[in-house]
Structure formats: C-alpha cells, structure tokens
Amino acid sequence: MRLLLRRAAFYLFTAWAAITINFFLPRMLKGDPVSAYLQKNQGKVSPEAADALRTLFGLDTGKSLAGQYLDYWKLLFSGDLGRSFSHGLAPVADVIASALPWTVGLVGIATVLSFVLGTTLGTLVGWFRGGRGDVIVPVATFFSAVPYFWMGLIAIAVFATGLGWFPASHAYGKGTTPEFSAQFIGEVIAHGTLPALTVVLASLGGWVLGMRNMMITVLDEDYVTVAQAKGLSRRRVVFAYAARNAVLPQLSSFALALGFIVGGTLVMELVFSYPGVGKLLLDATNAKDYPLMQGLFLVITLTVLVANLLADVAYAALDPRTRQGEV
Amino acid sequence: MNGDPVLSVSGLSVTYDVDPPVRAVRDVSLTVGQGEVLGLAGESGCGKSTLAYAVQRLLKPPAQITAGQVVLHGTPGAAGGDDVDLTTLSPAEMDRLRWDQVAMVFQGAMNSLNPVLTIGAQLADVFARHRPGMRRAERTETCGALLDMVGVGADRLRSYPHELSGGMRQRVMIAMALALRPRLLIMDEPTTALDVLVQREILQEISRLREELGFSVVFITHDLPLLLEISHRIAVMKGGQVVEVGTASQIYHDAQHEYTKRLLGSFPSLTGERGDFVRKGAAV
Amino acid sequence: MFTNRKSITGLVILGLFALLAALADVIAPFGPLEKDYTALKQPPSATHWLGTTHLGEDIFSQIAYGTRGVLLVGLTAGVLATLVAVIVGVSAGFLPGWRGESLSALSNVFLVLPAIPLMIIVASQYDDPSLFLISAVLAITGWAWGARVLRAQTMSLRSRDFVQAARANGEPLWRIITVEMLPNLTAVIASSFVGTVTAAVLGLTTLAFIGVIPITNLNWGTILYWAQQNGAFPEFWWWYVPAGLAIALLGAALSLISFGIDEYVNPRLRSAGERARSRRRLQKKRTKRSPV
Numbered sequence: 092m093r094l095l096l097r098r099a100a101f102y103l104f105t106a107w108a109a110i111t112i113n114f115f116l117p118r119m120l121k122g123d124p125v126s127a128y129l130q131k132n133q134g135k136v137s138p139e140a141a142d143a144l145r146t147l148f149g150l151d152t153g154k155s156l157a158g159q160y161l162d163y164w165k166l167l168f169s170g171d172l173g174r175s176f177s178h179g180l181a182p183v184a185d186v187i188a189s190a191l192p193w194t195v196g197l198v199g200i201a202t203v204l205s206f207v208l209g210t211t212l213g214t215l216v217g218w219f220r221g222g223r224g225d226v227i228v229p230v231a232t233f234f235s236a237v238p239y240f241w242m243g244l245i246a247i248a249v250f251a252t253g254l255g256w257f258p259a260s261h262a263y264g265k266g267t268t269p270e271f272s273a274q275f276i277g278e279v280i281a282h283g284t285l286p287a288l289t290v291v292l293a294s295l296g297g298w299v300l301g302m303r304n305m306m307i308t309v310l311d312e313d314y315v316t317v318a319q320a321k322g323l324s325r326r327r328v329v330f331a332y333a334a335r336n337a338v339l340p341q342l343s344s345f346a347l348a349l350g351f352i353v354g355g356t357l358v359m360e361l362v363f364s365y366p367g368v369g370k371l372l373l374d375a376t377n378a379k380d381y382p383l384m385q386g387l388f389l390v391i392t393l394t395v396l397v398a399n400l401l402a403d404v405a406y407a408a409l410d411p412r413t414r415q416g417e418v
Numbered sequence: 419m420n421g422d423p424v425l426s427v428s429g430l431s432v433t434y435d436v437d438p439p440v441r442a443v444r445d446v447s448l449t450v451g452q453g454e455v456l457g458l459a460g461e462s463g464c465g466k467s468t469l470a471y472a473v474q475r476l477l478k479p480p481a482q483i484t485a486g487q488v489v490l491h492g493t494p495g496a497a498g499g500d501d502v503d504l505t506t507l508s509p510a511e512m513d514r515l516r517w518d519q520v521a522m523v524f525q526g527a528m529n530s531l532n533p534v535l536t537i538g539a540q541l542a543d544v545f546a547r548h549r550p551g552m553r554r555a556e557r558t559e560t561c562g563a564l565l566d567m568v569g570v571g572a573d574r575l576r577s578y579p580h581e582l583s584g585g586m587r588q589r590v591m592i593a594m595a596l597a598l599r600p601r602l603l604i605m606d607e608p609t610t611a612l613d614v615l616v617q618r619e620i621l622q623e624i625s626r627l628r629e630e631l632g633f634s635v636v637f638i639t640h641d642l643p644l645l646l647e648i649s650h651r652i653a654v655m656k657g658g659q660v661v662e663v664g665t666a667s668q669i670y671h672d673a674q675h676e677y678t679k680r681l682l683g684s685f686p687s688l689t690g691e692r693g694d695f696v697r698k699g700a701a702v
Numbered sequence: 703m704f705t706n707r708k709s710i711t712g713l714v715i716l717g718l719f720a721l722l723a724a725l726a727d728v729i730a731p732f733g734p735l736e737k738d739y740t741a742l743k744q745p746p747s748a749t750h751w752l753g754t755t756h757l758g759e760d761i762f763s764q765i766a767y768g769t770r771g772v773l774l775v776g777l778t779a780g781v782l783a784t785l786v787a788v789i790v791g792v793s794a795g796f797l798p799g800w801r802g803e804s805l806s807a808l809s810n811v812f813l814v815l816p817a818i819p820l821m822i823i824v825a826s827q828y829d830d831p832s833l834f835l836i837s838a839v840l841a842i843t844g845w846a847w848g849a850r851v852l853r854a855q856t857m858s859l860r861s862r863d864f865v866q867a868a869r870a871n872g873e874p875l876w877r878i879i880t881v882e883m884l885p886n887l888t889a890v891i892a893s894s895f896v897g898t899v900t901a902a903v904l905g906l907t908t909l910a911f912i913g914v915i916p917i918t919n920l921n922w923g924t925i926l927y928w929a930q931q932n933g934a935f936p937e938f939w940w941w942y943v944p945a946g947l948a949i950a951l952l953g954a955a956l957s958l959i960s961f962g963i964d965e966y967v968n969p970r971l972r973s974a975g976e977r978a979r980s981r982r983r984l985q986k987k988r989t990k991r992s993p994v
Contacts, residue, residue: 105811112815116823232961236953238904240911241926241946248935304964313529320476320524321594322516323547331543335534347813347847351901354818358908372819373912376826384823391819399814411534411578 098403102396109392113385114163140174147173147382172389173382177375183386187368191390193262194367197283198356201290206345208291209298214334216299217306227299235296239355243289243362250285257285260364286363290356301344305337312336339410346402350395423491424602424634425450425473425520430486432465432472432658435479442468442481444658450602450634457645457666458638459681460655466638467525469655470604474520475504475512490519492601518548521595525607527587531579537565537590538575544597564593568623585616589623596627604636621648643685646670654678709962715955723769730763734920746940753940756932764925765944771921772903772952775837779902782841784895787848792879792887794849795856809849817843821905825914836915840902848894855890859883893963900956907949922948 146162166172172183216224251259262282309315310333318332357369364370368387375383407413425448432443443465450456458466471477473488488504493515504512524530532540541561545552552560562572568589570582579587588608595603605624609617625648628635637649645652646666653663654677662675673679722729731749732738738758746753752761794805824839825831831839859865860883868878884891909915910923917924922945928934934941 101807101810104807105814108811109815232957233950233954236900236957237950238907238911238946238953240908241942241949244926244930244935244942245946248939252935300961313524313526314532316476317524317530317591318532320474320516320522321544321547322513322518323543324513327543327547331535332532336532339534350814350816351818353816355908357818358912361912372822376822376914388819388823391816392814395816396814409534411536412580 095404095407098400102400106393106396109396110164110167110389111160113389113392114160116385116388140180143171143173144382147385172386175375175380175383175386177378177380177383183382186383187371187386187390190366190368190371191394193365194353194356194360194369195394197286197360197365197367198290198353201287201356202294202349202352204287205291205294206298206341209295210302210334210338210341212295213299213302214306214329214337217303217310217337218329218333220303220307220310228303231296231299233296234292235294235300237293239289239293240358240362242293243286243359246285246289247362258282259285262366282365286359286365289359290352293355294352297348298341302337302341305340306333309333309337335409339406342402342406342409346399346406349398349402353391353395422452423449424452424454426487426489426491427469427473428487428489430469430472430488431484432468432477432481433484434481442658443472445486446655446658446660448653448660448663450636451650452601453628453632453634454651455628455635455637455649457649457652458636458655459640459642459645459652461640461681464655465658466655467606468658470522470606470636470638473504473604474516474522475507476522490515490602493519514548517544517595517600518598519600520602520604521598521600523588523591523595523603523605523608526611527591528584528611530591531587533579536576536578537582541565541575541590541594541597544594548598560597564597565590567596567627568593569619585612585620588612588616588620592620592624592627596631596633599631600633602634602636604638606638607640608637610639610641642681654681706962706965708958708965712955712958712960712962715951716959719769719952719955720773722766723773726763726766726770730760730766732760732763734764734767735759736763743938743941745938752944753938755928755941756934761925761941761944764920765922765948768921768925768945769948771833771919771924772906772949775833775840775906775919775921776899776903778834778837779840779844779906780895780899782837783845783898783902784848784891786841786845787852787894787898788887788891790845791849791852792856792883795853796860796875796879796883806850806853809846809853812843812846813850815843817901817905818908821909822912822914825909830916830918833919836906836909836919837902840905841898843905844898844901848891848898851890851894852887855887856883859886889963889967893960893967896956896960896963900953900960903949903952903956922946 143166146159146166170184172187174180175183175186178186212227216227247259250256258281260282262279315328315332318328323332357367357372359365360367360369361373368391372384372387372391374380375387427446427448430443430446431441434440434442446465446469448456458469460466468477468481471481472483475483477483483505486505490502490504492500493502502515504515507515531537538558538561541564542557545557545560558575562575565572565574570586570589570593574582574586574590579590582590588611592608608624609620612620621644624635627633637645639645642652642654646669649666651663651665652669653660654669654675655661656677662669662673662678664672664674669678670682673682731751736759738754738760741750741754741758743756744750744754744758750760750762752765754760755764790805790809794802794809796802797805821839821843825836828835865878865882868882873882906915906921907923907926910917910919910921911926911930913927915923917927925945926942929938929942929945
C-alpha cells in the first residue's frame with residue numbers, strides 16, 4: 092500500500108510537471124502566431140475564447156508570470172483548453188475527445204495483445220532454451236528494430252493494395268456515420284486490423300526477447316529446482332514458479348515503454364490516416380494550430396501517466412513483496 | 419536401525435560435459451540403511467551436492483550421469499519386485515517417486531521458496547500433484563498440521579516467504595520435504611546459513627521427527643564434528659570419491675584414510691592437545 | 703564483452719555501415735541529388751542498383767549518403783544522452799537523502815513524458831535545425847532510461863565492501879566515483895549507450911518521415927518521406943523498401959551488440975548456450991543408462 096501511495100504521489104508530481112512544461116512551451120516557441128491570428132479574426136472570436144487563448148499563450152502581458160500560471164490552472168480545471176484554429180475555433184477539448192478513443196482503443200488493444208503474446212512465446216522459448224525455439228532470437232531481434240511506420244507501409248502495400256484483404260486507411264468507410272450498429276462495428280474492425288496487426292508485429296519481438304532472457308535467469312533460481320524436485324508437473328513449474336516471477340520485470344519495462352509505444356503509434360496513425368490523436372497532432376503541427384498542439388501534448392502525457400499507474404497497480408497485485416513497505 | 423538398506427548406490431559417476439570435462443563424482447558406492455543417519459562429509463567442491471542431485475536425477479546439463487546405478491529398495495508397487503533403479507526410470511515415473519519416496523531439503527532456504535506464492539500454496543501443490551484424491555479442505559488441514567509439526571504454526575499458511583525469518587523458512591522446507599512421509603530425506607547443508615542457536619533447534623527437530631516417523635537421512639555438510647554427533651555412519655568424500663566409510667565412533671577413534679585424519683585435525687579445540695577437539699557428542 | 707558471437711556480428715554490421723558513410727563519395731556511383739531525367743522511376747538495374755526516384759535520382763546513392771546523417775545524429779545523440787545519464791544517474795544513486803531522491807524524480811519524469819510528441823513539437827519550431835540541435839532534442843528525450851538503470855546499479859555498488867572501504871579511508875567523493883565505481887559500471891553504460899543510439903536512430907528517421915525535420919538533412923527517413931510524398935506506393939517498392947530495411951538492419955546490429963553486452967553481464971545467459979550444446983550432444987548418444 093505504501094508503495095502505491097508513493098507511486099501515486101510520483102504520478103501527481105509528474106502530472107504537475109507536465110502541465111507546467113505545457114505552460115511554458117508556447118512561451119518558448121518562436122513568433123507569436125496566436126496574436127496574429129487573433130488580430131486577423133477579431134470579429135469571429137468570442138471574448139471568452141480570446142481570453143482563454145491569451146491565458147494559454149501568455150499574451151496577457153499585464154499579469155505577472157505567477158498570475159498567468161494561476162489563470163492557466165483555473166482554465167484547465169474548467170476543462171477549457173482553448174480553441175482550435177484549424178477546426179473552425181471548435182473547443183480543443185472537444186476535438187481531442189473525438190479522436191482520443193480511437194487511439195486508446197487501437198494502442199490499448201494492440202499493445203496488450205502484443206505483450207501477452209510476446210510474453211507467452213518468450214516463456215516457451217526461454218523454457219526450452221537451447222532447443223529449436225532459439226531460432227526465434229535473431230528473427231525477433233530483426234523485427235524489434237523495424238520502425239512501426241515502415242512496417243505499416245509494407246503492410247498496406249501487401250495486404251491492402253496488393254491483396255485487397257483490408258482497407259488501406261481510416262477507421263471506417265467514407266460516408267459512414269459512427270453509430271452503434273453491427274455494420275459500423277464490422278467496419279471498425281476491418282479498418283483497424285491492419286494498423287493493430289502492424290503494432291503487434293513490430294513490438295512482439297521485444298517482448299519475446301525480454302521474457303526469454305528473464306525466464307533463463309529465473310530458471311537457475313533455487314526455487315525452480317525445488318519445484319522440479321517435488322515432482323510437480325512441467326506446466327506448473329513453468330507457469331506458477333518460473334513465469335510468475337519472470338514476468339515481473341517485464342511488467343516494469345512495459346510501463347516504461349508505454350511512452351515510446353504511444354509515440355510510435357502516433358506516426359502509424361499518419362500512415363493509415365487513422366483518426367486518432369497522433370494524426371491530429373501531426374495535422375496541428377503542419378497547420379501551426381498551437382492551441383491544439385498544446386492541448387494534445389497535455390492529454391497524451393496524462394494518458395501515458397494513467398497507463399503507467401495501471402501497470403504499477405498490476406505489478407503490485409502480482410508481487411507480494413511490494414505490499415510490505417519498500418521493495 | 420535394522421539391516422535392510424533403503425538406498426544402494428553402486429559405481430555412480432557424474433561428469434560435467436564442459437571443455438575440459440569435469441568428473442565431479444567418480445565411481446561412488448554407498449548404502450543407506452533404514453532409519454539410519456548417514457553423514458556425507460567433505461570440503462566444498464568434493465562432489466557431495468552433485469551426488470545428492472544425481473541420486474534424485476535433478477542434474478541439469480552439462481552435468482550427466484555417466485555410469486552406475488541408484489537402487490531404491492522396497493518401493494511399493496514397483497515393477498519387477500521391490501527394487502527400482504532410479505537411473506533407468508522415465509521422467510514421468512521418476513516424477514511420481516519424487517518427494518513421495520525420496521525428498522530433499524536444500525541448502526539456503528533463502529532462495530528455495532517461490533517468492534510469489536504463499537507457504538500454504540507451496541505445501542499444497544505437493545499434495546495436489548501426488549495425492550490427487552485429496553480434497554481442498556483436507557489439504558489445507560494437512561498443510562497446517564505440517565507447519566505445526568515443525569514449530570512454525572498453522573497460522574502461517576497464508577504468509578509469503580519474505581515475511582518469515584531464515585530459521586522459519588528452513589523449517590518450512592523441512593515440513594515440505596516431510597509432507598508425503600518419504601522414506602529417505604536428503605539434507606544438503608540445512609543449517610549452514612543459520613546461527614548456532616537456531617541450528618541446534620533445527621537439529622533437535624530433525625532428530626525428534628526421525629524418531630517419530632522413522633525415515634533415513636543423508637546429511638551433507640562440511641562440518642565433520644557435527645556429523646560425529648548426529649550420524650550413525652559417516653562417508654568422507656574428496657575429489658569426487660568416497661575415501662572412507664565407517665561408523666561415527668570408528669571415524670572418531672580410528673580414522674584410516676590420510677584425508678579423514680587431516681579433516682579431523684583441522685577443527686581446532688580451545689583446550690587440550692593439538693589436534694584435539696571437544697564437541698561432546700551424544701549420538702555416538 | 704565484445705568477443706561473443708552476437709557482439710561481433712553486430713559490430714561487423716555496424717562497421718559496414720560506418721564504412722558506407724565514410725566512403726560514400728567513393729562507393730556511391732552518383733551524387734544523392736543528381737537527377738537523370740532519362741531514367742525516371744526505374745526498377746533496379748545494372749547502372750542503378752536500387753533503382754531511381756521520380757526525379758531520376760539514384761536510390762542506392764541516397765541510401766549511402768543518408769547513412770552519414772543517421773550515424774552522425776545517432777552517435778551524437780547517444781553520446782550526449784549517455785553523458786547526462788551518467789552524471790544524473792550515478793549522482794542519484796550515490797547521493798543520500800533529498801538530493802538523490804530529487805534527481806531520481808527528475809529522471810522518472812522525463813521517462814514518462816512521451817518522447818515523440820515532445821520531439822514533434824520542439825523540432826517543428828525550427829526551420830533549419832543543425833545536426834547538433836537535432837541530436838540534442840533526441841538526447842533530451844532519451845537520457846532518462848539510462849539514468850534510471852545507472853542509479854539502480856550505483857545504489858547496489860554503493861553498499862559493496864570496496865566502496866565502504868574507500869570511504870572509510872577518506873577518499874574524496876569524486877575519486878570514489880571515477881576510480882572505484884565507474885569501471886564497474888562500464889557494462890551498464892555501454893548497454894545504455896547502445897540503447898540510446900538505437901532510439902535516436904529510430905527517432906530521427908521517424909521525425910524525418912513525418913516531415914518535421916527539414917529535408918536538408920539527408921537520412922533514410924527523408925528518403926521514405928519523399929517516397930511517400932511522391933506516390934511511390936505501392937508499386938515502386940525499390941524506393942521505400944531499402945530505406946526501411948537499412949533502418950531495421952542497423953537497429954538489429956545495435957541490438958545484437960546490446961545482447962552481447964547483456965550476456966557478458968548476466969552469466970546465466972552465457973551458460974544457457976553452453977547447456978544447450980551439451981543437451982544436444984546428450985540427445986545424440988542416448989544409452990541404456992539414460993542420463994538425466
């Protein structure tokens with residue numbers, strides 16, 4: 092429990108740090124496109140929206156930095172992230188909200204799938220160390236070095252354009268409106284398969300190798316020998332004794348890798364024109380839509396933090412030693 | 419202690435298949451009688467642990483048994499009479515005999531218990547595997563009784579290994595080894611990592627249990643004076659070979675081999691002549 | 703740690719890439735942006751080993767020259783990041799109390815911040831970033847992992863006897879760190895360096911592919927960017943496949959080196975190989991007295 096509280100405190104601190112960095116980010120950026128925009132579109136921007144933008148971007152030079160900082164926090168707590176230039180001044184929060192579920196769904200499913208598959212495969216390869224399974228090591232090494240987006244491109248070329256098995260882009264067919272119907276869900280699955288598959292394949296190698304190495308390390312532990320001496324079934328020894336222990340460091344590195352995974356998936360969204368936050372960020376960057384960029388950075392960071400926290404909870408659940416003060 | 423042996427090892431050799439090969443055990447022959455305590459003494463690296471592992475077929479590559487037999491006598495239900503050569507069994511057959519007939523208490527209980535399972539779970543899976551007919555409630559009760567028997571207490575069933583002290587963990591290992599009432603218990607330096615008071619308690623516990631349950635013990639240690647106290651017979655090993663076997667009294671008073679004499683003489687005493695030592699034994 | 707099979711394979715591949723970068727002028731038959739309007743979008747042939755782009759540029763030459771950008775940025779970023787990681791990580795592990803804790807918190811924060819969004823935002827600010835600047839941006843997002851590992855290692859070394867002895871002797875702090883501890887940390891530092899270079903290479907090519915890094919910096923990612931912008935998909939495979947393969951190959955080479963170091967550091971991995979060979983020999987000579 093104490094450890095979880097400590098982790099929670101850490102995450103709160105990191106969240107604060109991220110928000111503060113976000114506060115300073117536009118003030119560090121060159122030029123002042125926001126003022127220029129405001130001047131150009133004076134009639135179209137409502138007074139509250141203009142105020143919000145000024146607070147977010149430090150344009151209210153009347154106030155001290157500390158005052159601006161406080162205003163910024165107030166704004167965030169009211170859920171106002173400003174207005175998006177490239178989306179007709181729609182609230183940034185809304186724009187992000189419509190894109191976030193796609194990313195979370197895709198990344199979430201693909202990553203968890205990849206982790207589970209990779210860990211299981213790694214367990215088996217590690218257990219049969221030295222057997223024919225070891226051929227997977229160079230294969231997995233190569234695949235783990237392949238950039239996500241390139242694999243996505245190849246996948247499109249081969250499976251979408253070449254074989255025509257899957258659609259090449261977007262989350263659902265053009266002209267279809269999102270709704271809770273079987274047809275829509277079917278389209279989502281069809282469109283989502285290739286991106287998900289790409290993420291799974293590209294990250295599988297890393298998990299396999301990591302788990303294999305951990306299994307090999309754990310299999311030399313005394314308690315595994317004792318389990319074998321007790322005449323326990325091989326399945327019990329592999330899973331309850333070896334893998335249960337080997338998976339713990341893997342879970343830690345999973346948590347750490349989340350930030351990186353999210354990053355890679357973002358680029359993949361570009362390749363597949365998948366309407367998630369990654370594509371949104373890239374479009375915003377090209378359009379110099381600063382409010383949207385700022386809001387996206389915040390949301391992405393906070394999402395990664397939450398995912399990290401969840402991974403930590405899972406770790407604490409699996410490792411009884413964490414429940415007692417310091418590990 | 420009556421005359422029928424429980425275990426007969428003849429001509430056993432174990433080699434580590436590395437470059438150059440290491441002959442860890444050379445042509446070793448030993449017997450263990452029923453209800454007997456056989457001490458196995460020797461310095462580190464003499465092959466005593468390798469021998470213990472070989473007898474139970476727990477060796478991992480690159481170690482392999484290259485010659486010899488390990489015969490377990492009086493095994494109930496064994497094909498071809500009551501004697502079973504453990505080296506010829508299939509892995510499945512061996513697994514069935516494990517823990518049931520021959521069990522081991524490992525060196526250093528620090529790492530011998532699975533850190534992510536409760537003590538109760540680790541005791542129970544022995545029964546789940548070897549006594550499939552047992553029901554859950556009965557298993558829990560038996561495990562609790564085992565912990566009571568070794569002085570750890572049934573209330574510790576739900577504890578994790580890191581919550582117990584070193585001495586308690588070693589007791590749990592002993593309880594676990596005795597779970598199926600094996601006929602032979604092999605103990606590899608079971609008290610070396612513990613402080614002397616706890617050591618004494620554990621030894622007394624083992625002694626008591628042995629009298630109660632009647633199993634044989636192979637006690638492996640480098641501590642020869644300890645063996646003189648607790649064993650019936652002692653085998654001295656050096657360089658993979660057994661250099662001398664005798665009753666404790668014979669070894670103490672009338673050691674034949676040079677090495678045995680040197681070993682005896684290397685445990686200094688605080689009083690008396692050089693080469694003397696003053697551990698008063700009771701079991702000799 | 704550099705003599706086992708995995709490391710050597712990785713180092714050889716890395717060496718080949720380094721040669722390619724250094725000798726690009728000699729090896730590449732054409733300049734990277736040299737246009738040949740008579741040979742547009744050609745598949746691989748004798749003159750153009752990897753074919754041409756839509757402007758008749760030789761793709762093999764582009765890859766060869768692109769290696770420079772990749773290696774330079776990768777190595778620079780690796781060096782910068784590792785430097786910061788060593789300073790922060792070792793200090794965090796060694797300094798007691800709030801100083802160590804706050805350094806640790808600092809590296810944890812950077813660890814959790816998602817790198818690519820940050821890089822996108824920062825890199826998009828500059829119109830023509832120098833190689834050094836790009837490397838710096840990559841380093842800022844990549845140092846934290848190494849710092850964390852080094853902190854853990856330093857903490858375990860700190861309580862070791864020889865360090866205690868040095869402190870009892872009154873050795874000054876800087877000497878303890880540099881003379882006693884750093885030599886024991888070389889394997890971890892090497893592994894962290896390799897990991898950071900890998901991440902930097904991937905980050906660079908990703909940013910170039912997106913178009914956030916201007917095309918004046920030629921690297922494999924830039925090639926893919928042009929490929930995508932100019933309709934290379936899916937037919938003109940020779941345009942986009944080699945660049946990606948090159949990235950994967952370099953990444954694999956770096957990973958192999960990293961594994962080699964791992965096997966050196968973790969003897970259980972090393973002996974797993976020996977055991978495997980022994981087991982295979984065993985299975986070949988099954989006798990009546992079946993070994994274990």
